[in-house]
Amino acid sequence: MRIATYNVNGIKARLPRLLEWLEETKPDVACLQEIKSVTEGFPVREVEEIGYHCLVHGQKAFNGVAILSRKPARLVMTGLPGEDGLESGAEDQARYIEADYEGVRIASIYLPNGNPLPGPKFDYKLRWMERLRKRAAELWDAEIPAVLTGDYNVAPEDRDVFSASAMAGDALIEPESRAAWRAILAQGWLEALRAVHPQDDGLYTFWDYQAGAWPRDAGLRIDHHLLSPTIADRLMNAQVDKEYRGRDRASDHTPVWIDIAD
DNA sequence: ATGGTGGAGGGTCCA
Numbered sequence: 001m002r003i004a005t006y007n008v009n010g011i012k013a014r015l016p017r018l019l020e021w022l023e024e025t026k027p028d029v030a031c032l033q034e035i036k037s038v039t040e041g042f043p044v045r046e047v048e049e050i051g052y053h054c055l056v057h058g059q060k061a062f063n064g065v066a067i068l069s070r071k072p073a074r075l076v077m078t079g080l081p082g083e084d085g086l087e088s089g090a091e092d093q094a095r096y097i098e099a100d101y102e103g104v105r106i107a108s109i110y111l112p113n114g115n116p117l118p119g120p121k122f123d124y125k126l127r128w129m130e131r132l133r134k135r136a137a138e139l140w141d142a143e144i145p146a147v148l149t150g151d152y153n154v155a156p157e158d159r160d161v162f163s164a165s166a167m168a169g170d171a172l173i174e175p176e177s178r179a180a181w182r183a184i185l186a187q188g189w190l191e192a193l194r195a196v197h198p199q200d201d202g203l204y205t206f207w208d209y210q211a212g213a214w215p216r217d218a219g220l221r222i223d224h225h226l227l228s229p230t231i232a233d234r235l236m237n238a239q240v241d242k243e244y245r246g247r248d249r250a251s252d253h254t255p256v257w258i259d260i261a262d
Numbered sequence: 263a264t265g266g267t268g269g270a271g272g273g274t275c276c277a
Contacts, residue, residue: 009268009269009277010268010269010270012269012270013268013269013270014269034269034277036269036270036276037270060270060271061269061270061271061275061276062270062275062276062277063276113276113277115276115277153277208266208267208277209266209267209268209269209277210265210266210267210268210277211265211266211267212266213266213267249268251268252267252268252277
């Protein structure tokens with residue numbers, strides 16, 4: 001079974017890229033982030049026409065996540081538990097959706113970027129990561145086979161960025177962000193792409209639109225799959241679908257997938 | 263010269 005993640009950066013602009021990627025690589029499950037659409041605006045008909053079911057958690061203009069699957073998946077939750085203290089009437093950001101598919105709990109995650117730093121956006125990132133850590137602990141303690149995948153907006157190590165000095169002071173490599181990432185991993189989750197490619201540097205999943213980042217290969221590795229133990233035991237392969245970043249009207253992220261034994 | 267580009271949506275924000 002192939003489980004992929006793809007930050008599409010706007011479903012309306014990216015629909016042709018999404019459809020061709022699904023048809024060419026045929027993932028069983030595709031976790032999407034940054035659909036930048038309300039739930040009702042997601043192109044369900046076009047996606048269903050090529051053989052995928054849709055679970056969508058959207059909001060206007062920003063964020064938004066989805067889980068597409070070959071067979072119907074069962075929605076477990078939208079939104080992470082927690083975040084008491086939201087101002088009255090404020091709504092949480094659409095960054096988390098969790099579903100069951102073929103005996104695997106799958107979450108599509110769009111973790112806050114957190115820039116600029118310091119400030120309220122970075123504070124929100126750290127609070128959100130703590131909520132994610134708690135949700136991950138619940139799944140872990142219940143021994144639910146799980147894949148937590150998406151855009152974590154954290155490059156775990158300096159070798160996961162094209163230049164740590166160029167990125168100095170950025171929320172994606174900030175020590176507090178990395179510590180919060182490690183606090184989740186410390187529960188025991190396996191980071192699949194790094195596990196399959198332990199020695200590979202220059203293994204990136206995102207290249208900024210600006211400053212010629214793609215032609216310079218000035219990328220970051222920020223899209224990840226975290227696997228619970230019984231899924232980790234079934235991990236066969238993991239890879240970055242790099243070529244999609246180079247296509248016309250590409251997202252600034254490229255898809256990443258894992259294959260687990262059926 | 264505090265840049266550069268892209269998406270969504272509406273008279274700018276987010277990344």
